[in-house]
Amino acid sequence: MQKLEQMYEGKAKKVFKTEDPDIVIVDYKDDATAFNGEKKGTIVGKGVINNRMTNYIFQILEKEGVPTHFVEELSDRETAVKKVDIVPLEVIVRNVAAGSFSKRLGIEEGTSLIAPTLEFSYKDDDLGDPLINDYMAIAIGASTREEINKITEYTFKVNEVLKKFFKEAGIELIDFKIEFGRYHGEVILADEISPDTCRLWDIETHEKLDKDRFRRDMGNVEGAYQEVFRRIGIK
Ligand code: C5P
Incomplete structure (x- = not known):
């Protein structure tokens, strides 16, 4: 899966286009915000933990009958997901x-x-x-x-x-x-x-x-x- 141009940057993630219009790549950052962005900081390693933990849990939820956007974990911080x-x-x-x-x-x-x-x-x-x-x-x-x-x-x-x-x-x-x-x-x-x-x-x-x-x-x-x-x- 190829990572094309960035579509969006949020508080904790960046989202990139791929060659498939139905799939995007999420890239988890270590940036942390709270109180609607008033407090800002970094939690070292958070991006990796949140990416891997989310993917692990989403796969369990899929098995339990909850459909999710998860497609494929690409790296410690990057995951291909359905574009919603x-x-x-x-x-x-x-x-x-x-x-x-x-x-x-x-x-x-x-x-x-x-x-x-x-x-x-x-x-x-x-x-x-x-x-x-x-x-x-x-x-x-x-x-x-x-x-x-x-x-x-x-x-x-x-x-x-x-x-x-x-x-x-x-x-x-x-x-x-x-x-x-x-x-x-x-x-x-x-x-x-x-x-x-x-x-x-x-x-x-x-x-x-x-x-x-x-x-x-x-x-x-x-x-x-x-x-x-x-x-x-x-x-
Ligand atoms: O702040 P509050 O008690 O309403 O948060 C309830 C739950 O929702 C907490 O687990 C909090 O981490 C989460 N939350 C969130 N993003 C927000 C607001 C709340 O993840 N913007």
Whole structure:
């Protein structure tokens, strides 16, 4: 697969064209941002971990019946993926209260939730990705009822698969964000699943092993990413 001109550069990835109009190459960077780009930094080795971890998890999800954009891992940082139109919604699931949920509802971080939640944020950097509900997303044309029903079904399946996957590595899945894309009329899982997009706590000690270490200046950010990678045992 040949890497042609760059199409796009985001906060954590670059995307390149290929000779196939249906396939693009994603190149994961070590750049880290938080708070809608206000905080910037580098997490050395993050691009490799996020690329390899996402690909590993996406292949498991495919086997479990969740279609994804994954095509082929090309190198430590580069992956060929199906070219999708991203649905402009961040889809967030929470198993335990943390982050913006704890703040908004006044519930202490670490409080287990009776059932998993599902939230949508409208992807718009200028607006700071505001929280919206399904009716609002449909009303503004960001998605359709059929698409949201499919996204909801896939998202709860992803939660079940990921909770089990991380538990086997001694990690509790607190919450996560995923994104979907449209590919030839179907909705498929896109973007990434990594310590950038999940809250991952050690099951015993509750030590944070995710991007909150960067957001909150807790130190040992690289070590936490490496620890997750080591525990899930990707060869
Ligand atoms: O900040 P908040 O508590 O809403 O984040 C919920 C989950 O979504 C966290 O796992 C966080 O890492 C992820 N997230 C993300 N990208 C964003 C916002 C949240 O990956 N832009």
